[in-house]
Amino acid sequence: MFSIIRTMWLTFLHMFHKRDTIQYPEEKAALPARWRGRIVLTRDPDMGERCVGCYLCAAACPVDCISLQATEDEHGRRYPAFFRINFSRCIFCGYCEEACPTYAIQLIPDFEMGEYVRQNLVYEKEDLLINSQGKYPGYNYYKVAGLAIDGKSKGEGDNELEPVDVHSLLP
């Protein structure tokens, strides 16, 4: 008898505690920055596409839900001609982000991707590409890669010497 009254009293006291339940969707949950949610493609500091179409994310993907085609623009920069993620297959494991050598592909704290039609879960590049550097501001792959592109010739990257003068025999 006493225990029943005690239980009811404790339950009554809970009415004055801070609430754990949040009123989703009116109220949004605060997700940690490293939450593995929707996949995006980011841009580098000068707003060029970071993705160079190296296919490593596709190879790392355990469910094979990423496909792309690399191509090269008139400035010598590689980029994906198309980039497709089938989110109906994606398991949000984050391997693609881990594999990405250019910080292009990132998983962001957004999970609100529900669809009534499965076909709508197929995201193309225009759905994935955002106008932001995402989690890694300041990184520019071509600054550290040896490849020359328009606006960055050989020797102009970080940590690079001037190109070798083949005609010189000086020590």
Place this chain on the structure above:
Amino acid sequence: MVLFIDNKPHEVPAGKNLLEACLTLGKDIPYFCWHPAMGSVGACRQCAVKVYKDENDQKGRLVMSCMEPVVNNQRISIEDHDAKEFREHVIEWLMTNHPHDCAVCDEGGSCHLQDMTVMSGHNYRNYNYKKRTYTNQYLGPFLNHEMNRCIQCYRCVRFYKDYAGGKDLDVFASKNNVYFGRAEDGILENEFSGNLAEVCPTGVFTDKTLKQHYTRKWDLTMAPSICQHCSVGCNTIAGERYGSLRMIANRYNGDVNGYFLCDRGRYGYEFVNAADRIRKPRIQQRETDREALLSNLSGLLNKPGVIGIGSPRASLQSNFVLKTLVGEHNFYHGVSDSEHDLAELAVKILREGTVRTPSTKEVEEADAVFILGEDITNTAPILALAVRQSVRQQPAALAEKANIPLWNDAAVKGVVQDKKGPLFIATLTTTKLDELATATYRATPECIARLGFAVAHALDNAAPAVADLSENLLVLAEQIAQALRTAKKPVIISGAGCESDAVMKAAANVAHALQKENKNTGLVYTMLECNSIGLAMMGGHRLHAAFNAVVNGHADTVIVLENDLYRHGRKSDVDAFLKACRNIIVLDHSMHATTQQAHVVIPAGTFAESDGILVNNEGRAQRFFQVYESKDMVRESWRWLLDIGTEAGNTRLSTWKNFEDITHAIATSEPLLQGIDQVTPPSQFRVAGQRIPRAPHRYSGRTSMQANINVSEPKPPEDPDSPLSYTMEGYRGMPPSSMIPFFWSPGWNSVQSVNKYQQEIGGALKGGDPGIRLLEPATTGTIKYFEGIPEAFKALEDHLLIMPMHHIFGSEELSARSPSVAQRIPKPYILLSMDDAVSMSLLENYILRFYIGRYEYSLPVKVSNAIPNGVAAVPYGLPEIPYTELPEWATTRAPKYLHTLTPTYTPKHQNT
């Protein structure tokens, strides 16, 4: 010999170096500069192992395993701590300047440097200084240059200059700055430049055509294929992604192409992706569907008067089904009459004569070569590469005498210097092999044949003698005969390139005369197309007989199989023939002048969309496998013909269901093609109950690549014709040698993984090199020498004898449609001797107007010091120069009635 590796005894063959011995045993030792075809130079210091004096020696010493011969009871260690540390340090030094760009490097994923770095354990750059950079060069349409990635192993120049005889790639600058490239930007001239992409252990040289539709090796669906661009039949790997063919890579076959391909074979594939491919059936220029097509055709074919024209570039299967469909008597070879006769002559000589035709590998090992009439650099490039190696055979004896093993490349070169073995070349004009020749002879086919007959007579008195031979020629013939007689493995090379049966017969006489003394004599005939020999072995009538049959009203319906008749018959003849045909049915994959005139066009598969067997000039039957299923209505020619035959009520065809049924039927009903059902295992073949996967196990994007069309993945296509699967599922181990879709081994992602597939390094594949030789010489029987020695050539006034000039780029129909190859095709020209040009007051690039029959040609002049007077040469097979059967006399005086010729069809190029 016993070799103790890490205290375990292994049996190894003598005469090898430690690296080869260890790799043969399946051990992993990293290496860069050593290449199985080019030997060791000990430049990269990567393959260090420890060698111990005896079993009590604990300390040992580090040696470069590629420079150390195997000694009996030798004790070495690969796993020794010092050796491992040494290798790790060496690769760290090599990597100090390697750029951080694997993500944008086309080699990534099939990179020897990546593999070796992982293997040796280096993973962090401790060098805190800046990286060296280089500027790149434009090297032409085939190769991309990215010098930053270079690790200075010297393989490129050793291949390009020493092995392939290139002149325009070299090493510049000094010490830490050495640079591999050309003296200035420009197209790499050598015919084998594409191999640099495979020879280079990293991404300095990469395939430029692959870059235009770049796919990593792990993402390709690959199948074993056979090159379609000349008669040598090199083994290739063809890779597809997203429904288009992406690249051709070398598929090692110790007997045929070894480690290398020519640029025509490597870059000619792009015709498969061309914009003007035929993808849907057409009736009277209107697209139609399968049912309408089949019902239309069964109506046409149920009447009498149907003939079939086969093709030297279609598979045996396609030709055979056509032959069965139209009946043996109505089957015609789709080649010019002279080509038909030459191919039949070659088959006859190689079957009924006693001389064996050697494989390319055996040509490489020949120690004396005599080439009659054929410019093999342009008609059979890989054979030319083999001949280049053959001149090193005789001087190699010097190295052996000095106790230097032949794999010790630099030391052998030091002993041999520029000595060369005997190579005699008799051709119309200069060839690229001339620089290696002991003596050359420039003449018309008649005179070349006379020289050949004279050599045969000098070798054996029973061979017919040549009347009124000039003094110089007698001396030359004697010199050649002497060199051939003293050789251990002489090889005679001739072929259909100069369109002369006399030359081929002369070559046969030389070979047979030699054979009497030396049983190791070889005789090689090169042909013009990939299946010329196969077609000749199948039997069929000449093309002109087909023309006559229709023009005379014996037939009115013609089925043309994968053939542009305008490349094999004179325009007027083909025009008349096609006009006389009531129904022209053409099966082909690419548009050309014949398909343009066809009433019914059926979309046939290229080699990438078909299975088939080709017979190369050695008589080796080799199978190419379908790489991918086309999404359109493109099907193998033989499958279309089976369907058509079944629909038309042909009882024999309706019992055949797949590739195998046809192949069995060929093996049983074609006497010369017996055994071709043994070329590959049957389609029910499984390893551990599984198919062999066409895709590597890392193949990506399966649930996404077609998701834009439908998010539910379709069932992968099943292959009814072969034991290969179209996906990554299947047996992961080593497939039988004839069905290797790609070379891969754990830790070996690059093409170097071929080591793991060989019985011994540089030898045959495990299970034997693929392909079955169908042409073996008769063991008995008396050799009959050919008679009928031609008269010496005499120039005629106001006339020129027009000869065909073969070009590696342009003379072959399909590769010429590839955009990269198209950039290397020469402009039309006519090659004249200096004297003729002077007598006609012509200078270089002047236009010469000449007439063959009633047809007018006008071509810019090229002047040569080498071509004989009274002869001129025009490039073979260029669409701008309409076909006429050559050699042919042309006159420079205009005839009464004139026709002007226009190009028949110019292909459109498209990059994917």
